Amino acid sequence: MKTRFNSFALASSILTGAALSPGLASADVRVCTFPGSPSVTLDRAVASEAFRTAGIPATVTVGAFDGSDDDGVSVKELHRALAKRCDVIAGFPRSPVADASDSKLRFSRGYLRSGYVSIAASGEGAPDATRAAQGIVAATYATPAQLIAVQQQDVKLDLENTPEQTIAALAAxxxxxxxxxxxxxxxxxxxxxxxxxxxxxTTSPYAEWHLVFAFGQKEAALQGRIDTALAKMKRDGRLAALTRQWAMPATAQAALPATARFAYRDGPVRLAAVSSSELAGAPARGGFIKVDASVDADAPSFDRAQVKHGKSLYSSSCAKCHGADLKGLNAPALSGPAFAPTANSHLTIGGVFGYMATNMPADRPGKLKDQDYADIMAFLLYSNGYTAGSVKLTADGAKTSRTPLNGKTQQ
Incomplete structure (x- = not known):
């Protein structure tokens, strides 16, 4: 399970603006930033002002995480860092849909609303995309950017290891x-x-993110003081001044319309082909996967053997983005009420299967055999409370199922 922050140097500095004597250093709150996060400059600046406003001495801790490679920072590493090496993590990304956190962490209010955007080269000297580059979308491997890009039709992906390399591919x-x-x-x-x-x-439910401070479970008092400081900074304009350069332009800030199509509900969308009339509900072009949850039907049967095989396939092909426990990481959760509510689901089993078999895994869409996708679907059904039977789930059976994906109480 990895929260992906690709390799930039992890800078350190005294956040209070003045060196502290050795006798006082042990009392400082230790603030970590993520290795590789492009917002580290902003995170340090906001942390400095927030802790100063709260009257709390704080320093940035060097080397808080065991790894800073391109695989990112795991949840286990987050907890280890908070337990042993720092008290607060600045620049923690949170999303209302794809949240890379769990109940063991506490979070401050957000200090920057940001998100994933679509960019094209602009201005004098901008290189024209060559004929070979037309239809190519660059994205960073194993991040929400890749999951957004893979939803689009008729494009080829240029997957890069870091956000900087992703932008450089476009610039070149x-x-x-x-x-x-x-x-x-x-x-x-x-x-x-x-x-x-x-x-x-970008039109995606996991495009919007907020930067926050993350605290250990026992840091309720510290969290409260930082929330109070951030609220004060917002009221007097200091927070806006610090984040102004980092705020998304108006062209990228439009709220996601309630009728906007997204993964699992309507299938892949080519952003350039989505017009205002389409977002308002007009018929769309392209091969969208239709997901109609209005017709009741029995869930297709599956057996225990394929649940076991599906779990193994999920671990090797899906867990890096969706989490080993299906609770979401860089991609939405695949269990629980956000994915399979107990009633009135927007999704059908066939719709989810069709999207998965067409677009997943994000690094190599469609690489698995049809029956392997059916086995993963059996594992997802079992993980959401459906009971295994004696009849094996086939790809055709999963694809044609119009049963709403309503989670069941585990037996």
């Missing part, structure tokens, strides 16, 4: 567009001030 004319987290765009243009990008929003 190797891709027509790029899907990237907006703070990465800010960080890139800071390092390359001559570069300009046209920024637009």
């Amino acid at each position: 004319g190797h891709a027509e567009r790029a899907i990237v987290w907006y703070p990465a765009v800010v960080a890139y243009t800071m390092a390359h001030p001559q570069q300009r990008f046209a920024v637009s929003g």
